[in-house]
Amino acid sequence: MKKTTTALAALLAFTVAGCAGDTTSGAAAGKDTADGKNATAHPFTLDNCGTKVTYTSAPRKVVTLNQAAAEILIHLGVGDRIAGTGYEIEKPSADVAGQYKKIPQLSAKGGTVKHEKLLEAQPDFVYSSFASFLTKEEAGDRKELHDLGVPTYLTEFDCAYHQAVPDANFDMLFEEYRRLGKIMGVPEAGEKLAAEQKAVVDKAVGEAGKRDKPLKVMWFYSTFEGTPWAAGPGGLPQHISQLVGVENIFADAKTKWAEVSWDEVAARNPDVIILADLTRGEPNDTAKEKIALLKKDPLTSKLAAVKGNRFITLPGAAMDPSYGSASVVPALVGGLKKLG
Numbered sequence: 547m548k549k550t551t552t553a554l555a556a557l558l559a560f561t562v563a564g565c566a567g568d569t570t571s572g573a574a575a576g577k578d579t580a581d582g583k584n585a586t587a588h589p590f591t592l593d594n595c596g597t598k599v600t601y602t603s604a605p606r607k608v609v610t611l612n613q614a615a616a617e618i619l620i621h622l623g624v625g626d627r628i629a630g631t632g633y634e635i636e637k638p639s640a641d642v643a644g645q646y647k648k649i650p651q652l653s654a655k656g657g658t659v660k661h662e663k664l665l666e667a668q669p670d671f672v673y674s675s676f677a678s679f680l681t682k683e684e685a686g687d688r689k690e691l692h693d694l695g696v697p698t699y700l701t702e703f704d705c706a707y708h709q710a711v712p713d714a715n716f717d718m719l720f721e722e723y724r725r726l727g728k729i730m731g732v733p734e735a736g737e738k739l740a741a742e743q744k745a746v747v748d749k750a751v752g753e754a755g756k757r758d759k760p761l762k763v764m765w766f767y768s769t770f771e772g773t774p775w776a777a778g779p780g781g782l783p784q785h786i787s788q789l790v791g792v793e794n795i796f797a798d799a800k801t802k803w804a805e806v807s808w809d810e811v812a813a814r815n816p817d818v819i820i821l822a823d824l825t826r827g828e829p830n831d832t833a834k835e836k837i838a839l840l841k842k843d844p845l846t847s848k849l850a851a852v853k854g855n856r857f858i859t860l861p862g863a864a865m866d867p868s869y870g871s872a873s874v875v876p877a878l879v880g881g882l883k884k885l886g
Contacts, residue, residue, distance in 0.1 A: 585731040592725060595677075595705035597688060599697050604731030605671030609652065611659050611679040613638070614868035615701075619673070620645050621869050622727055622735045630667040632659035633679070636825045636863050639870065656826050661686045671729070672698045675867060677707040699729060703781070703867045710780025710802045716747055719782070719867050743872040747789070750876035754790040755883065763792045764816040767803060767862060769830045769839070774811065778804040782871055783820075790879055792818070812845050818885060819851050820878070822862030833859040856885055 589602040605627060610616040612633035619625055625645040632653035638646040652663040664672070664685045672691055674680050680688050680700060688698050702718055703711055711718075720740035727736020765777030765787075777783035778799030787794040795814040796804055819840070824831035830839050837857060840846045847853070858881035864870035 608671045609669040611674035615673045715785045746872040760793040761817040763818045767822045824862035
């Protein structure tokens with residue numbers, strides 16, 4: 547309790563001092579020139595997940611509540627402003643590993659950032675890819691942080707925990723890059739990243755073959771106490787399925803990541819099983835473990851997709867909105883072509 551009180555007092559002092567230096571309007575203050583002549587004019591307000599958030603200046607001490615959020619900021623060229631991150635679930639990709647390893651970890655691998663650790667980092671901006679992390683039980687809810695003078699950004703893919711997002715698509719992710727670029731005072735970097743990733747997706751979609759009858763696929767993410775979890779509607783896997791012309795067998799589920807059953811999997815009989823390759827250390831997380839499980843189970847071992855090794859392995863973290871999501875499309879198209 548004493549440590550929390552001390553951290554809170556420090557953060558309050560930090561944020562009050564910051565606010566005192568940002569009393570001018572956007573027009574009077576002009577552009578934040580710290581990042582170049584094309585930087586964003588602050589302050590400005592965004593409607594983010596139904597909450598109006600004002601960003602008074604380009605953040606200098608950011609806390610990202612998960613690895614994917616940190617990697618997006620690194621790709622925007624502002625990784626050196628990340629004061630801490632958490633929820634690391636996989637080895638960072640080679641192109642960001644050097645910068646990522648320099649960021650202080652505010653939680654154990656696979657663990658979440660707690661409110662006390664967040665306060666100790668004295669952030670001036672908090673960014674999360676998951677609504678469940680911005681709660682009183684975790685890093686603190688958004689109102690609480692905003693009342694402390696710390697603006698937040700929550701991905702529009704997860705405004706409400708676990709719920710399907712109508713018409714979720716890559717345009718939402720590209721807009722997130724633009725918004726983060728604007729918040730961080732590097733709008734051109736946001737535009738550039740969005741354009742680069744859009745080109746990757748468009749090229750792959752153009753190379754996708756067409757079939758008279760779409761292949762049925764299962765996006766097999768993980769298991770929990772033996773029960774499989776698969777992609778449902780309202781997430782990027784469903785959108786990618788539509789882009790490349792395959793049918794997600796659980797498109798009628800109630801959530802974007804659905805708890806299903808092996809009986810349902812067998813009854814829907816996918817032509818191809820897309821395996822999330824995860825390195826969190828949970829049971830059956832890796833693609834290799836998933837294949838062994840499918841081949842061992844009395845029910846799934848009889849499926850034609852399992853007997854025929856009709857598997858496509860993709861990075862599990864990239865199935866949630868992240869910098870790696872665009873690369874899923876060419877990887878899936880290539881995998882489908884190899885399977886014939």
